[in-house]
Amino acid sequence: MEALVASAIGVMTAAGIYLILRMRTFPVVLGMAMLSYAVNIFLFATGRLAVNLPPILDHAGAETAGYTDPIPQALVLTAIVISFGMTAVVVMLSLGAFVEAGNDRIDLDEEEADQ
């Protein structure tokens, strides 16, 4: 299981990095979303994996054994919402740049140099 999760994180990171290195805004936004997934699962996985052990106490005063690690979950929960906020800002910036400039390139110089 750990191998599957780790390889999935690796694949998503690679895809994210590849996309943010593109020359247009939209792939960069997609790449950031992809990187957010990878980073969120990465952080979540630092609590070690557990199946069928939710962080919900059975009853008051229950034993603390037999539950999953709640702290990474709490961190990742807010991270998911914040990464939405970040994505929204980046989308808005890219849209603004597109409307102002008439194209959605992220850097002219290198693009022109490559042509």
Added chain:
Amino acid sequence: MSPALIAALPFIGACLPAILIRTGRNHAAMAAGLTSGLALLGLLLHLPTVLAGGVVEAKFEWLPWLGLNANFMIDGLGMLFATLILGIGLLIILYARYYLSNQDPVGQFYTYLLLFQGAMVGIVLSDNILLLLVFWELTSLSSFLLIGYWKHLPEGRQGARMALTVTGMGGLSMIAGMLILGNIAGSYDISVILTQKEAIQSSDLYLPALILILGGAFTKSAQFPFHFWLPHAMAAPTPVSAYLHSATMVKAGLFLMARLWPVLAGTPEWFYIVATTGLITMLIGAKIAIFKDDLKALLAFSTVSHLGLITFLLGLGTKAAAIAAVFHIVNHATFKAALFMTAGIVDHEAHTRDLKRLGGLRHLMPVTFVIGTIAALSMAGIPLFNGFLSKELMLEEAAHTVWAGSAWIVPLVAAVAALFSAAYSFRFIAHGFLGPVRDDYPHKPHDPGFGMWASPAFLVILVLLIGIMPATFAGWIVDMAAGAVIGEAVHTHLAIWHGVTPALMMSVVAVVGGLILLAMFKPLKALWEATPRPEAKVIFEAIVAVVQRASDWVTAALHNGSMARYLILFTAGSLAAGVWAWSGGAMGPPTREMLPVTPVAIVGWIMLVTAAGSVVAFHHNRILALVLIGIVGLIVSVCFIYLSAPDLALTQLSVEVVTAVLMLLALNFLPKVTQRGVGQMRHVFDIALASVTGLGTGLLIYALMMRDFAFPTMSGYHLANSYNLGGGTNVVNVILVDFRGYDTYGEVIVLGIAALVIFALTEALLQGASSRKLIAWRPDVARAGDKHPIMLLIGTRVMMPIALLVGVFIFLRGHNLPGGGFIAGLVVSIALVMQYMASGFAWTQARQKVYYHVLIGLGVLAAGITGIGAWFAGKPFLTSAYGYVKLPGLEEFELATAAGFDLGVFLGVVGSVLLALGGLSRLARRAAVGAEPVYAHIVAEKPEARSPEELNPFPRETLLPKRFAEARGYTSARNDDAPPPDDPPKPKTKKKKSKKGEAQ
């Protein structure tokens, strides 16, 4: 009054003039004066204690582990300086009230002045060198504001910039020196450092620390070769010059040297660096001052020279010299402030301060003449004025100083400098006030009102009193301050007559020589004009230009504007750091068993990897890529459920929906296809970099997951106390709203800020050129035939109450079961977003009564108020409490204050999501205005943005009965000849609509 309060008062008072200026300049001046006066009074109440040899202290721990404490003390030296700063500050406040014109922003002036005053008082009362450094930098900054006060004058701005550059660089050097000093002494408290003389002077780091500290002191006190900034700072209004260059700013360097004199002085290094610099400065400043025609420039260079004199005395390292230095600090402050104010009066009345255009003012301005003459004679070193006494002490010290084996060089230079000093003082009187009355002054001069000459008059009275009866009026002050410098009780015997000593001979020579120089002034001036000399400002600007070019070059080389390049560097850098960290340490064997791989997990893994790969492969087709990345998101949500994180799964799922809507809205405008942009090489490189990074990340997390925690984490604490302390069984939610509520609070605020940023960007895009571009924009793909499909429309409206109910349900159960404010907020947002999508922005907005900004504000407020509530129970911010409530007819249920906090989170999330998405739809609506054949009846959702014609509820092409059209003043009646729009209006529906309109 506590020393800390004395230092704080000017800062507090600095707010008053800025506010009170609206009620008139008198009130602003009075507020400034009262603040200074109050601080001075508080200070002088400590005078008896300090005179008796006591030290008043106030200690506050600020950052004790850094050694930075807000420790203040008033000893003799601090007392003297603080009295000078506050006392002369008071006189300057009075003087400036009459000096500044109606066009000057007086409120700003007093605010800057008080800020500066507070910073200076802070320096002299600090008992901690780090605190002192803070105030030191504050003086540089506030003096920048004061020197550049006349913003319209280029000289003012250049002078302010130069002063800030020079003193700021010195400040940096001093920070380094002070840190070394504190390190050697083992404490940053001055009172401790002063006891560590042996340790400091025997340290290897003594010389570097000394040079660095002196770098700060010399730049501040305008010592050679850093003296050039001071004359350029004369572009400031005269009250500023009088304040900064007599008693305060330039004395800060001297203060520092005097403050650290017990531990730094007495070594050959100190003597050769400090005394020599002082001597050179004294001579050069005096020489240049003679030939300056501008009254203030003359005074500026004379200040440089006198600062050199005091530095020289401190540099000698003997006790007698230190006493003389303290005495001259007092005397210089009195006569130089009076002289600056005299120069200001002349400038104010005659509209010039050029000595070539002045002369004969003795008859026109008798009061000013008397004041200026007394002060200038004191500066020249004439007996019966206080300048004579300290200058003679200086010559006395110089007379028996041996410099590098030569017994005559120091006395000679000192005598020549004294001679020059006498010469420019005489010139100030002779060329300014004596001589015949002229008829070509720019403005007919006369004495100013009492308010303006009161301050200098007070100072020259002091000059006379100290000059005639030094033991009575200054002896005890000098004893007090010099005692603090030297570190032992001092009893000086200040007297006018010491018998015929070498110093007296040198004084006589200086005065006679000064008179001779004045008599030969014309040929000497011609000679001066003829000799080439370096122009400091040109050199300074050339150096600045070189530095600027170098920094431009470095910046341009590093930041070429290519984002891809930054990202490559960043990724490669992280990768390299990871590899380096990995290679440096050893890794233990895996300590955890791998969980069994189930078929479900394998299917999920295959889907995720395929989808992620497909996003990369098909990212040129943007819509397809969006669908594919949605699949990735869904699998991630499922993965969270599978791996025991129900809250995360709910959150991820709902965020997925809003993100997809967001991206679709953006894609409405953006091109639907990504063009291939990079060359083959770059492409291969990108793939390689991405693969290696992905591999590294995967290996890292794999290695981490296969090993247990090295130490027990705090999760155990959270699990054990979630119920007892937080009152909830869903530990994740309890952590969010209780244990780490502060973090969550910050995150809600960040989310709100992000939404407001989007709103601001939208507002900017809806104006000006970009608005016109939006209106001219045409969709690049075919639109759907039906804008608002009836199935979707009905479905979402029916679902709306159910969705809201689900939101409430998720919100309420959050504390004990998966759910909570974040998730509930997202669910409700989705319900609302669906309305916008199905029924259109205008329809929904018309039924939406709350502004989303308000919702964000309410959310932050609700969370904050809940947190503050804990204060009333005597608990820290955001401590939660819970209890059980039994209402008749209901089961007993639990109520936690955390619910109030969670409500804040909920409102914040709803407001932020909808404000962000709303911004994008507003852009789409603006673009639709031009694209739609039918005139949109609401252009913008803001009523004030609509033009009267747009306010008409009926589109232009609406078929209206003629009488209605006329009754409504609908001028542009339907033109049947016009070509039918793309979407021909259906008369039947339109009529229905118009009837509806009538009914309303």
